[in-house]
Amino acid sequence: MSSRIIPLAAFLLLVALLVVGLKIADKKTQIPSPLIDKPVPEFDLPVLGQAEQRMSAESFLGRPYLVNFWGSWCVTCRVEHPVITQLARMGVVDVVGLNFRDEEQDALAWLRRFGNPYSVTLVDFDGRTSIDFGVYAAPETFLVDSSGKIVFKHLGQMTMEVIETEILPRLASMESGT
Amino acid sequence: MKTAKLILMIMVLTMSVTALAQQAPVQEPMVFATHEQEERFKKLTEELRCLVCQNQNLADSDALLAHDLKSEVHEMLLAGRTDEQIKQFMVERYGDFVLYRPPVQTNTYVLWLGPLLLLLGGAWILRINIKKRAQLLNTEDTEGGNG
Numbered sequence A: 001m002s003s004r005i006i007p008l009a010a011f012l013l014l015v016a017l018l019v020v021g022l023k024i025a026d027k028k029t030q031i032p033s034p035l036i037d038k039p040v041p042e043f044d045l046p047v048l049g050q051a052e053q054r055m056s057a058e059s060f061l062g063r064p065y066l067v068n069f070w071g072s073w074c075v076t077c078r079v080e081h082p083v084i085t086q087l088a089r090m091g092v093v094d095v096v097g098l099n100f101r102d103e104e105q106d107a108l109a110w111l112r113r114f115g116n117p118y119s120v121t122l123v124d125f126d127g128r129t130s131i132d133f134g135v136y137a138a139p140e141t142f143l144v145d146s147s148g149k150i151v152f153k154h155l156g157q158m159t160m161e162v163i164e165t166e167i168l169p170r171l172a173s174m175e176s177g178t
Numbered sequence B: 001m002k003t004a005k006l007i008l009m010i011m012v013l014t015m016s017v018t019a020l021a022q023q024a025p026v027q028e029p030m031v032f033a034t035h036e037q038e039e040r041f042k043k044l045t046e047e048l049r050c051l052v053c054q055n056q057n058l059a060d061s062d063a064l065l066a067h068d069l070k071s072e073v074h075e076m077l078l079a080g081r082t083d084e085q086i087k088q089f090m091v092e093r094y095g096d097f098v099l100y101r102p103p104v105q106t107n108t109y110v111l112w113l114g115p116l117l118l119l120l121g122g123a124w125i126l127r128i129n130i131k132k133r134a135q136l137l138n139t140e141d142t143e144g145g146n147g
Helices: A002-025 A075-090 A104-114 A128-132 A160-177 B002-021 B035-047 B064-078 B083-094 B106-146
Strands: A044-047 A050-056 A065-070 A094-100 A120-124 A140-144 A150-155
Touching: A050 A120, A065 A075, A075 A094, A075 A160, A094 A128, A104 A120, A120 A128, A128 B064, A140 A160, A150 A160, B035 B064, B035 B083, B064 B083
Parallel strands: A065 A094, A094 A120
Antiparallel strands: A044 A050, A044 A120, A065 A140, A140 A150
16 A cells, blocks of 8 residues: 555655746746845945936935836836836835946936936946846845845836835834834 | 737846846956966856856856956956955855855755755665565465465
């Protein structure tokens, strides 16, 4: 009897593994960021359109903010743009744009065309800062708390669902915590 | 209509991952101070994963990000950093996933020891089966002798 049950059990185990594997297959491209709960990487970048003005990670200490990596070459950034705009309009958190690997003229034209939801946009021309943030696709969005710690990262297109289930609750707990 | 929507959705969903996969401009040959440095560069970029095209290593990848990360590795090598420091730099930003050879640590024990356990399990089952058969043959023999 057991000689029949064991192969069957082994087979069912394999099926279970397959099901689990298929379920996480679409999340495989989402690599958990090692930067969560770590201080935001150091940066010192010029402001888009005002190259003489620079901002560093220290300039943002004191209140939570969102860093949204984008580029005019990134089609998904265009797709998520209305959602980022909507989030910025809620007025619950400053949204900092991080324009990377882009030409200044293209970036400015992009903002003129689609609207500018960002409280400020910084320019990472050679992509160095994006490497320090571990960015490997675009768009990517980081939530930073008032002490300068990264608390959440979203890879890919921002959606209302992510805002409602991930970002707003974290902002609310930050407020009640202070 | 529905198919068109589906195709559009697939396009949008795959776009975020392809964004940084644009091909890099032709790379200028990298200059190394010593032959040993060049060997280390080759070895390191073969062990580091290209995150855009996840089944390729940095050495083989032509993606823009891989191009930039290779330049980082090159610069760090010239600056005299050790292999360990360079790998650490990558892991701090992209996580263990960036290493093709995962480190042996608590969350990778299953990965490293699993195959060995499976092998031992197989050997154990095989042993039981062989014993059973031997026993069966024995009893058949004795039964034959009696009959």
